[in-house]
Amino acid sequence: MHASPPPDLVLLNARLADGAELVDIHLGGGLIRSIGTRPPGPPGPAASGPPPAGAGPDAERLGRAERLDCAGRVVIPGLIESHLHLDKALLDRERPNPDGTLAGAIAVTGTLKRAFTAKDVRDRARAVLDDAVANGTTLVRAHPDVDPIVGLLALDVMLELREEYRGVVDLQVVAFPQEGVLRAEGTLDLLREALRRGADVIGGCTYNEDGLTDCRRQVDLVLDLAVEFGVPADLHADFADDAADPRFAMAGYIAEAVTERGLGGRVALGHMTSLAGRPAAERGKVLAALAAAGVAVVPLPATDMHLNGRADTVNPRRGVAPVRELWAAGVTCAYSSNNVRNAFTPYGNADLLEVGLFLAQTGHLSGPEDLARVLAMATTGAARVVGIADRYGLRPGAAADLVVLDTHNVRDVLLDRPARTAVIKGGRIVARSTRSTDLLFRTS
Template structure:
């Protein structure tokens, strides 16, 4: 028996609205005039529908802490001081605040880097592992054990990362620029891959987060690609930020991009933070043209790294569109893929698209009678959000213009 029948919706690539029939949490059929006796029926009203949105790099443990001085150094320093006051309940409350915003905006899959160091210990990891279980079936969480302040630079962090992975963290994180010199940064990367091999988990590294390549600690993307290839971790390694690439010469960018593509390293570009702190973002169009798996994310919501944001991936998509030549319908489609199926694939989650057999994560945009391009440009509210075939959020808005 079908779980759900979503009627009269317009997926991308369709000229006319269709129905979507869901069974056992997955899309069973997409066609006009479907029937599903006994199923919950939702009338899409001719609205456009997208796959569930994906946040592949969202710091839930550090969200909603307030703004900073606009520098990377200041953000790290201020956040490190705030972590001394973190409690389990505080982390849970702030993280759930952002998760509620995210699901209201249609995000159904989140990878969250969670700080692990001698200051905060495992407080935040334990909180996010609790939320992973609590939110299962609504938002799927991948928890990353993340050494924001370095490994060698913060003695004791390595053992805490090991314990975080033992407790159930899904991914080992790294922060390649966080050590005192470039050789220590390279050793940081090697230790991260050692842990990935030991626990058979994916790697997610913050890398090259600077306005230019003057500091060699912020020019390690090619090194990470080399280690990825050596360890056989292609398709299982992701880099975040890589803002430094934007400051390289075109020939240098092409060489680095080719190496990343060859090694199977994915990139998550974080326009809100990178533009706020560095004034530039990684060259998404060039990366995609070079065959590099690339995705988009908010990174942070309302803290010293990014004082803004509502955990809305369509806002992030539009912000990315402002930075590079994505103004055409084809360009917008390219970016929407980076916030849906393309991002999910980078996280090792297949079947995250609007096709039969895919997980039924669906976002209906409140823009009846228009296509998804117009709905995106209008920042249309999310009328319905379905996760795993279950309605998890519904938003109703009305506007009346008087005197016209």
Template sequence: MDLILRAARMVDDAPLVDIAVEGGRIVEISPRCGSAAREEIDCAGRVVIPGLIESHLHLDKALLDKEKPNRDGTLAGAIEVTGELKSQFTAGNVRHRARQIIEKAIINGTTMIRAHPDVDPIVGLLGVEVLLELREEYRGLVDLQIVAFPQEGILKAPGTEDLLRESLRRGADVIGGCTYNEIDLATCHRHVETVFDLAEEFGVPVDMHADFADDADDPRFALADFIAETTDRRGMSGRVALGHMTSLAGRDETERRAVLRNLAAAGVAVVPLPATDMHLGGRGDTENVRRAVVPVRDLWDAGVTCAYSSNNIRNAFTPYGNADMLDIGLLLAQIGHLSGTADLARVLTMATHMAAEVVGIADGYGILPGRAADMVVLSSTCVADILLDRPDRCYVIKSGRVVARTTRTTHIAEVLCA
């Protein structure tokens, strides 16, 4: 054997298990694996979970906040500030910033990232080119999927469609979209159809930013039903994800539930991005300020496949973050009135098994014999308390190899009595 995790906790109130790995895959899970391994880790009852998945992350735009912050805190302001900064991007500075976040993510237990580099006439293919290089550089440490993302729109920014097509030719894995960043509803519909045309042409999944507003008063931010219908018509069920979807929170409950049923029936996934959505949302509200995060329990009740992610880190869209999926999960639980063992377990699943469905790796994912050995040993000893404990990622294991370790020694000073 290459590696054995001894005395690992996978389920509360169940016996501890050994997890044996060979050739990058899990080969045995049993109360006591009798074999020896080249490397053994004594988990001593600590929890082991599958590798965490960042299903929506903008590596190319990370860490820009110190260069120019978003003074008004709005989505429009963030797009404007970032557009100015993009014109000054170089391969070197994009690579430097992206590396910092990739390495933070690895240390925090992430074994898969779906990244959305901008593709537009301002920055061209620079972000995609850098991430293609980083995908190879970090191979074996973290898997990197690349989404060709038209932040500035497609029809509004002539030349973008050709750039998207070239990104896919060069090796981007997913076609993105920014449905609302067009001038009217008709061109938003054409934007969606263009994205699906490219998905069909290159045989790739779709991952679009959609309905990113406080409410659906502007019809450009009420495209969920149209996207669901297009997904069904194009035969893309299970291969479409939508990020943000914040306007759903501002819609009448009956209407919202009907939209979510349509998304579920069409096989369209939804990825809330709570750090960004709550920061940018409700900026015009002076009382009863909206949270602007799609209600997660409604997603669950409707049967919508859903994950969550960091989205942006320390830039005009989100001036916070450490690429830590457990921190984001706790934030999502707090925002969404989610609590108790069952709710928190389900939130964690949104960063693991459900995220694996969103990014298309579910068949080879999870702690089961035959699956890829992507795992994290946490400092927690109780599965139910993972989000609450904010545990250390003691060992991060990618394809059966330890790729990151966190060790910490703490003590309380002895109390001196008079």
């Protein structure tokens, strides 16, 4: 959307950590140039007018820069939606899930996909992308379906949107076989063509095969494509209340297969809810294997809580991956919205702070340390999942993808659900939001 580079931008009086001095963040050339505290005393000419003569190139740049006074507001790195189905968003208005189950969601969506058009997919995806940007998201990993029902239509739309939104939000496109690979004849050829057309990531959906042998075969095929095309892999796996059905106990096999191919750090698994339903000792071994293999896990709490536990008549299970245990095992973690207002998840606004608070509530996570780690799952953790950690964060030289939040305490970011005072992509402000409240009473 933006071809010309933005002018330099300086964020004044930004809060990066509770109890620390406020800092100024200088952005230029799409990067963070510097982060520093201002000398004591009133602001000099470099902050309020043209630089003094002989001040040097850095001061000259600062003199010409735009300013945004954060006034002590919190600044965080841009939020990352590491797992989002833009092509299937907003379908609930057409046909909701009849029974609230995963099977029902797949069936309803499979029927609706037969009527997809490029315009329909594009319009719904744009609506959610716009919401995501307004809510502070600077990168989305999108999972369009690739299968004999919809072909490459949705993937082609995502590739177009990747260019359309360039400079506003980065879009990583996953070739995702929702209907399975072996079960849906012709899907493997479609996945190859998707990668040739420019898909960034190869996807998988292990549980949608007919048996354990085919599930393992799908893992092998998907990871072999990752090696062949030099792309990361992102699989939906182990999405059930427990591991009674072996199709939902694939984590150990996946860890072995990733290690065999040297793909550590380049494979993510979404959902992984059946981990929570395995015995504690068994669960510990699986988590250790995932950590050792460098396999990331992305819980999707809005979907996972909605679809799981439906057959339980007493003490319904949460059906969410055990986040605290993932942390303790050293597994790289993110979380994401997954779906927005469709048969899989009839809720949502592509707001990662809202999803993070829900994850904390459902995962027995509380207090400043836990909430800080949850927030990090949508920032630094997600950056590792999507492969941009080397150019991401709050440090000089990192991409100038930041969010100014209308709260003054880092520990309260998830609790406050603050307005996004400024969403900055590549050093350019791409969205703003405000929130005002008028109390129309006085107590004394």
